[in-house]
Amino acid sequence: MNLDQFFQDYLAEFQSDKGSLKGYEVSLFLQGCMGLYQKTKEECYLELLKTYAKQRITEEGTLIEEFKNDEMLENYHLGILLYFLWNQTKETFYEKALKELGSTFSSKYQGKNPMFAKEVKNIKDIYMVQPFYTLYDTIYNKKEHYLEIMEQFHTINQFPNDCKKAVLYVDCFSGMSEEIYEHYLTLLNLTKATIKDILGHARENKLFLNDGVADGSESVENTIFTSYAVLKSCHYKILLAEKYESTGAYLFHAAMEQYVSHQKQMEAKSGQAYLDKIKMMGIFMMAYSYLPSNF
């Protein structure tokens, strides 16, 4: 299967008027587009990302009113997109908007991560804020909240080790600075320990696809999330690529095979099933962007 074409075909399916969609699922999809643009340099991904951003910020680089409501924590993931677009295009209005978004940490939350002020936390919600909070502190706040951020990672570590937690860790790691090395290494070790625990548990209980036991959409989802975490960790030298890359690749292809055969039986145009597809395509794209070409 030509995976480049497979994902580009889906891109066409995900029309631009779906730009009003937001949330966890869409965030993953956008992240997948960012990854595939970096891998393939196909302009279609960048154009989609620009179109999406255009509906949320003005040409002067201010956030559109509707998206200024920072009580909707999912808006913070927009910061990741804005940082990416600024890096790729060097258009200053993207940076201006992301700074406006990041400044709400200090203006509304005294510099703290709003996610950790909430009583009830879950990994999915934390994921919508933590990577941008970490990145913003690294790039624009001189890493002044790193001690606090490390405490947050230790709080996150209280959650059971699963693939979503691994993805959260690895996506925060890419926004950390190596210059505060002790914290950088702590997060590296937390990420590594989480992934190794997941892999060990999955091997022991034959939970990988094609083990003859695991099946179903939940397994596919867990497998592809794990694949992404492993492959990205290999890229960032959290895991030894020589030992783990093949596992990440195996998981990717196993999940892809299952997913494609199931998708032929399902068509969703709206509702949760539709969002699930957006999510799954997003995480597949994210993982694919780190899949080495020899796999």
Added chain:
Amino acid sequence: MKFNVILKTARKAVIELIGQGFYYTDKEYEIYINNTLYTKSTKVVQSIHNLKPNTEYSIYVKNDTETSEVVVIKTEYEFVTLNVKEFGAKGDGVHDDTTMIQCAINSCPKDGRVLIPEGCYKISTLFLKSDLRLELAKGAVLSAFTDRSKFPILPGRIESFDETDEYNLGSWEGNPLDSFAGIITGINVSNVEITGEGTIDGCADATNWWNNPKVRNIAWRPRLIFLNHCNNVTVQGITVKNSPCWNIHPYFSDDLSFVDLTILNPKDSPNTDGLDPESCKNVLIVGVYFSLGDDCIAIKSGKIYMGAKHKRPSENLEIRQCCMRDGHGSITIGSEMAGGVKNLTVRECLFIDTDRGLRIKTRRGRGKDAIIDGVLFENIRMDHVMTPVVINCFYFCDPDGHSEYVQSKNPYAVDDRTPFIGELTFRNLDCTNCHAAASYMYGLPEQKIEKVTFENVSISFAENAIKAVPAMMDGADETSLLGLYANNLKTLELKNVRVEGCEGEKFLLSNIDNLIQE
């Protein structure tokens, strides 16, 4: 007149005059080799070049009033000379001579010499090997390319296959980070001499390595000479200049001698420390001239991770007959000193136009292994040094540098994060034309500086003293003509200490448990 022969190789000797001055002699003198005038000099430490191997020489020195005794030396044995031009190096300032010179280095047998004759040799990185004598002749320049793509990268941390250990090659500001290999790099090498009258020029400027210096660009900037886990290395006689960042960086290396060197960088060049021994043992620095853009000598032992992992202090260092000028600190300890610094002696040195004479930078969070102890400064002349002695236990480095934890002057509990400063002695210091403060010492309230002794110290201020911040900590405002400030010391001994020309109190002492003043 008396002198010692402090270094002798197959082709060089280095003499050090006794009692004739600090870096510069009080009078010009002449050196005679085999009764023939070799040179006139005004340096206390002087190299003698162009000797022959395995040969006896008689040496004496004289000035207008005295003549020394004759000292006879015999130079060391040398097997062969490998002239890099015979290996294809062109020395024309254009051709990339890296591979040719590297070939000569790799081919050099024990007791052999690689000779770089007069010429300008463009290079990227040269790697040393064990049992190497590398000589840069007069007029020889190793001139570095500034294109990053020509430099190999030393990875900071390589994980072992069994995932239980790691291998460290690169280093940046106390952390194991990917950095470009040094222009001259030694990794795990022993018995190396780099000598001569030639020059190593990093060719750095604001259009290349010094552009955006604080940002990693592919990897962190290369040093001019980087010695990683090396042993018994001597660097003598050469000039190093225009380094991309730190000039000479020995790292986890022992038994090192740096003799009669000249280290030059523009005053505004970023992070161009002169010589930074990091977690090194048995280091001799004699007769070195520094003029550069950051600390002249900065003694280090890593940041928190490296300090805690390896617990390897820099220890047994002797610095003698050096001239430090224009930099930030003449001698600095820290701020990366999480492994500690022990047994440092500095004597007969000249500090001119630096911000600080001795500068100690530490703070809460550096760790319990960050121990500074056994420091002696003796017979030092300082002129136009802003503040002669600064001990700052509230140095505002790192992201939390301005946090309450680091900057609070109220006591915290002593724990695993608390650094320790032991005994420091300053004897026979003559400090003229100071500007900001006579000295500025601020210890932690919960773990005071153990003991500081000032003995026969004279400090006077410049007529038009310039205001400056005496220490980089919160709450230390710009000042001038401040007396000797000491806060949070267990014992302070002031014996024959004169402070003249300050405004206000000569001695501003607070929270001193035991004050001895004569």
